Amino acid sequence: MKVYREMAKHPVFSIEDVKKISGNTKTAYSQLRSMIKKDLVRKIRSNAYSVVNPASGQIMANRYQIACSINEDAYISHHSAFEYYGFANQVYYEVYVSSKSKFQAFVYDNLTYRFIASRMNEGVIEAKNIQNVRITDIERTVIDSIHDLNKVGGLEELLKCIDAVYYLDAQKLRFYLDIYDIQGLYQKAGYILSRFAADLKIPNDFLDYCKRKVGKSRRYLVSNNKMESFYDREWKLMVPKVLMSYGKQGGDELV
Secondary structure, three states: OHHHHHHOOOOOEOHHHHHHHHOOHHHHHHHHHHHHHOOOEEEEEOOEEEEEOOOOOOEOOOHHHHHHOOOOOOEEOHHHHHHHHOOOOOOOOEEEEEEOOOOOOEEEOOEEEEEEEOOOOOOEEEOOOOOOOEEEOHHHHHHHHHHOHHHOOOHHHHHHHHHHOOOOOHHHHHHHHHHHOOHHHHHHHHHHHHHOHHHHOOOHHHHHHHHHOOOOOOEEOOOOOOOOEEEEOOOOEEEEHHHHHOOOOOOOEEO
8 A cells, every 4th residue: 555655655644645656635544444444554643643553563653753743843861861862770660752842642552642842942863763753862861860860760869870870071061951950950960970970970160160150058859858858068958868889989977
């Protein structure tokens, strides 16, 4: 079938794509219904479909391609980006999708696709070796996740993700921090990344830059933290003790 072969070129397609082949709307819907009935195509969500791979019995689109098909500016971020890069410690049944255009969360094949408001245009790249996937680069993924710990599974999961990373570009980290321009984020990012500075080749001038942005504010690294903590005088942060097992040792007051 010509329509099936043409749609197989698209990880996710719409009725408009079918119409381009069939020539009119009525024929397009008829052909689409026929392919769905024969299980050649499956519906993902409203006006989003994917061809079934006869070899595997699964649709051609993967979770990342589905996410990026939601709208024209959708991209993978936070924990889902760590998963894509292979740095995540756990695989979640949620896919975090950043976009300027809000969409309602939906479930397909036991995965929930959740909207996160896009905070910037910078740091979104085309994924390599996979069609139609846009994703935050690793530096932006780190900064976004420090800012939104609940979108990365909490502090311990974030630390395990960062521990798996082999290099971070300090210039990019600073660039994304400056776009956020949040004092507490400089403070938290500077502290967390200082624990991994040697392994990730993060220079002292980046950490010094973060320190200069801290000011006199004292904060908790994790809001509503109930774990045993210590106070880090250098960064003016109350930090869960679990962080002491990552990177350098630090802290002087257990509470």
